[in-house]
Amino acid sequence: MQHSLPLNYDELSGIPCDSFKGDAARNKAIELGLAEVVDVIPEAIQDANNSLALKTYFNPSRPIARWGDICEQACLRLLSSGWKQKRIHGQPCLVNHIGNIQIIFMSPNDALCDEMGIISSSYPKGIATELKLLANKSHYSEQRFIRTFIVYYQPCSQIDNVDSNIIPFEIAYAIGIHKIKEGRDKSKCYPDKHTLRLMFNEPHSDLESYQAPQSDGDDDITEADFSDLVAV
Amino acid sequence: MYSLDRFKAAQRLRGLSLSETAQRLNLKQPTLRKYLQDERTLPSDFWENASIAFSVPESFFKNKDEDCYIIDRSDINFRARARIKAAYSNSTIEYIRLAVAINSYFSKRIKNLPTFKIIDDYNIDPCSEDAAEVAALRVRSEWGLGVQPVKNIVSLMELKGIRTFSLPLNVREVDALSISIDGQPFVLLDTQKSAERTRFDAAHELAHIFLHIYDTKPPHQDTDYKKRESEADRFASCFLMPTKSFLELAPKNMSIENMLKYKEYWRVSLQSINYRSHKLNMISDWVYRSNCMKINSMGFHINEPKPTSPDLSILHLKMLKILDETGGFSVEQMLDEIGISRKDFDNLTFSSLTLFEDYKNSKKPKLRLLA
Numbered sequence: 100m101q102h103s104l105p106l107n108y109d110e111l112s113g114i115p116c117d118s119f120k121g122d123a124a125r126n127k128a129i130e131l132g133l134a135e136v137v138d139v140i141p142e143a144i145q146d147a148n149n150s151l152a153l154k155t156y157f158n159p160s161r162p163i164a165r166w167g168d169i170c171e172q173a174c175l176r177l178l179s180s181g182w183k184q185k186r187i188h189g190q191p192c193l194v195n196h197i198g199n200i201q202i203i204f205m206s207p208n209d210a211l212c213d214e215m216g217i218i219s220s221s222y223p224k225g226i227a228t229e230l231k232l233l234a235n236k237s238h239y240s241e242q243r244f245i246r247t248f249i250v251y252y253q254p255c256s257q258i259d260n261v262d263s264n265i266i267p268f269e270i271a272y273a274i275g276i277h278k279i280k281e282g283r284d285k286s287k288c289y290p291d292k293h294t295l296r297l298m299f300n301e302p303h304s305d306l307e308s309y310q311a312p313q314s315d316g317d318d319d320i321t322e323a324d325f326s327d328l329v330a331v
Numbered sequence: 332m333y334s335l336d337r338f339k340a341a342q343r344l345r346g347l348s349l350s351e352t353a354q355r356l357n358l359k360q361p362t363l364r365k366y367l368q369d370e371r372t373l374p375s376d377f378w379e380n381a382s383i384a385f386s387v388p389e390s391f392f393k394n395k396d397e398d399c400y401i402i403d404r405s406d407i408n409f410r411a412r413a414r415i416k417a418a419y420s421n422s423t424i425e426y427i428r429l430a431v432a433i434n435s436y437f438s439k440r441i442k443n444l445p446t447f448k449i450i451d452d453y454n455i456d457p458c459s460e461d462a463a464e465v466a467a468l469r470v471r472s473e474w475g476l477g478v479q480p481v482k483n484i485v486s487l488m489e490l491k492g493i494r495t496f497s498l499p500l501n502v503r504e505v506d507a508l509s510i511s512i513d514g515q516p517f518v519l520l521d522t523q524k525s526a527e528r529t530r531f532d533a534a535h536e537l538a539h540i541f542l543h544i545y546d547t548k549p550p551h552q553d554t555d556y557k558k559r560e561s562e563a564d565r566f567a568s569c570f571l572m573p574t575k576s577f578l579e580l581a582p583k584n585m586s587i588e589n590m591l592k593y594k595e596y597w598r599v600s601l602q603s604i605n606y607r608s609h610k611l612n613m614i615s616d617w618v619y620r621s622n623c624m625k626i627n628s629m630g631f632h633i634n635e636p637k638p639t640s641p642d643l644s645i646l647h648l649k650m651l652k653i654l655d656e657t658g659g660f661s662v663e664q665m666l667d668e669i670g671i672s673r674k675d676f677d678n679l680t681f682s683s684l685t686l687f688e689d690y691k692n693s694k695k696p697k698l699r700l701l702a
Contacts, residue, residue: 142584146614149621171615176583309582311592314479320486325649327443330657 114274114292117239118214124297131240132198133248133270135180136173137299141266143172144252151255162206162255169252170204190227192247199245202270203231205290207251212267212300221254223279223287232273232290239272239295248272249290267300333378333392335367341385341392344425346418355384391670395432402427408509408539408559415504422500423508423519430496430519430679431512432669437650445646447492447516450541463538463562467569470541478576480597482642484533485681488518489646493540495533497522497644499678507532509539516540522681526641527600531567533642538566565610572597572607585614587625591637598639601631647683652690662687 119127128137147168154161170191174184177193185194185201193202205224210216220228237244251269275292342352353363357380365371382389402424409415409423438444450473459465471477474491481487488495498505498519506528507520518536520529543559580596582589590604597604605626609619626632654660662684666673677684 139583145584145586146618149618150615153621153624168615172618175612175615309584309589309592311582311596312580314482314596319482320490320645322645322649322652324486324490325445325646328649328653329442330653331440331442 114294116293116296118296118298120212120214120298121301124299127295128270128297132195132200132242133297135177135182136193136202136250136270137297139173139176140169140250140252140268140270141299143169143176144266144268146172148258151258165255166204166206173202173204173250188227188230190225190231192231199242201231201245201247202250203228203247204250204252206254207269211251211253211269212298214296214298218251218269218271218293218296219277219289219291220249220251223289224276225288226286228290229276229278229286229288232276235272235274246272265300267298269299270297271295332394333389334394335369337392337394338367338381340425340428341381341387343421344387344429345385346422347385352384356380386674387672388667388670390667391672393670395428395670396435402510402512406510408536408543408563409505419500419505423498423505426496426498426500426519426675426679427508427510427512427517429669429671429675430494430517432671433496433676433679434494434515434517436665436669441650441653445490445492447540461565463542463565464569464574466542467538467566468573470537471570471573478573481530481534481571483645484530484537484571485520485642486645488533488537489644492516493518493537495520495644495646496679497681499675507536509536509544511540511544516544519679522641525600525635526639527594527598527603527635530571530598530639530642531600531603534567534570535563537570538563542566568603568607568610571599571603574611577607578611578613581608581613585618587622590622595637595639600635601626644681644683647680648686648690651683651687655687655691 117127125134125137128134147165150168151161151165154164158164170184170193174182174193180195181197182193182195185192187194187201190203195201205220205228206222208216208219208221210218231247234245235247237246239246239248249269249271251271253267271290271293272295273290273293275290276288277291278286278288280287342349347355349363350360353360356363358366362371366373366377378389378392381392385391404420404424407420407423407427409420450469474487476487485495494515494517496517496519498507498521500521505521506524507518509516509518511517518533518540520532520536522529524532539559542562577597580593582593585608587601590601590608594601594604602623605614605619605622608614609616614622629636651662654665662673666676669676671679673684
């Protein structure tokens with residue numbers, strides 16, 4: 100199942116979706132306690148892309164390894180901000196207990212950062228995703244309840260086709276699923292009914308912006324430090 | 332009185348075999364052997380010719396106080412012990428003797444030279460995995476370095492009483508070495524490699540001085556040596572890039588481009604930054620390996636990108652200036668007393684003689700033509 104028609108999202112999904120781009124998306128992320136997530140995701144994706152580049156197309160697990168690398172890199176960067184990685188229903192999530200937020204990662208369909216397209220995952224998801232999204236009963240900004248946000252990252256197939264300085268991704272909040280197969284163990288579904296989409300599609304400028312610190316020049320050792328020395 | 336043992340020392344210094352030595356002296360090999368075995372009287376010009384052949388002054392062949400120190404190969408902390416040929420280690424031992432002779436010369440003529448103080452108690456558990464890192468931070472603390480980058484590790488070691496010399500033996504297998512002679516630590520550094528490499532080598536030898544040189548149980552097996560080398564590497568890494576400030580100041584994205592900027596601050600190699608970032612879990616195994624491949628493919632493991640300036644000695648030049656100020660100081664007399672050639676002295680003391688002569692020339696009044 101692919102949701103790629105360039106039509107109005109609200110009309111198709113039947114549920115209003117708050118879509119934000121650029122600065123508005125960033126401000127909304129700050130409001131929701133997701134600021135540091137927005138900061139680290141491009142770096143995590145970039146590192147994962149570097150690892151991906153080391154693997155040839157003959158490695159059948161390239162995409163899944165990239166997904167693991169993105170989870171790992173994001174987690175490493177978020178540990179110091181109070182985030183933890185946990186396996187919930189067997190699915191790795193980044194969890195922030197203070198903000199009552201958890202994050203899962205998935206590759207999207209071709210509606211990534213396209214507000215007229217209907218975003219969902221590129222492949223059907225299992226019971227772990229289903230349980231989390233169905234538990235998203237509250238509004239995305241309601242901090243009293245645990246909320247699961249989805250990070251949709253650029254799929255492997257599109258990496259080589261875009262400017263490497265732009266790393267598009269979305270943080271989205273879905274409250275429903277589109278089920279394609281029943282059964283607890285074999286359940287297959289797509290995330291559906293997104294009520295929030297934060298779309299980030301600007302050039303990732305961290306490489307250019309990092310300025311190494313300057314060391315102080317006043318503690319150099321000079322001949323004066325050996326002023327005790329005297330000839331016998 | 333010249334000694335045949337000193338002749339053999341000159342052979343070891345220059346790494347010459349009997350046949351090569353005979354060739355340089357225009358002698359037949361059996362004849363030279365008879366001379367060395369004291370079976371034939373030496374010709375009158377033997378020592379003069381030997382002095383030319385080995386590029387050492389004739390005074391080199393005199394017996395010296397330093398000869399009483401028995402320097403065994405196992406006493407020296409070499410970085411790549413297994414790969415060092417006997418000829419190189421023998422040559423190195425002779426350079427150490429020359430360094431000891433230089434130190435002895437200055438010690439007799441200059442008071443208040445810095446003395447080395449070992450830290451007795453590091454408050455660390457020797458079985459702990461991060462013992463080397465804790466020791467490095469302790470040394471930093473004792474020396475009042477805070478968490479800033481080490482500006483000039485050579486002069487820092489000199490200031491803290493470690494006799495530091497440059498090693499003229501420019502071979503790939505010998506980067507640096509440290510040894511304690513009569514309780515005095517000596518470090519010899521190969522300065523022909525990149526400045527970043529020399530700084531790391533110096534910190535590595537510092538680890539041997541603090542952690543191993545005064546160890547009452549010397550290592551016997553290869554695994555002991557490897558463990559010591561690994562400890563010294565971890566000490567050096569932490570000494571040059573203390574954990575807390577390294578983490579605080581690091582770029583969020585440890586890309587090669589950002590590491591290139593960051594390495595300029597710590598004045599270490601790109602590989603060291605990559606290694607340290609990995610050890611501190613700032614990058615994953617995959618990214619570390621990916622970076623290693625990139626560094627190698629760009630040739631940065633051979634030619635250091637954005638190279639830093641070399642750390643220079645201050646003490647040797649300072650001591651020459653002090654002796655010069657007393658009046659009646661002669662460089663030639665000093666070289667003769669030590670028994671060292673001008674080139675060897677310069678090469679062992681970070682070109683201090685060249686710098687001293689530049690200094691003297693700069694102080695000479697310039698002649699002007701008056702109209």
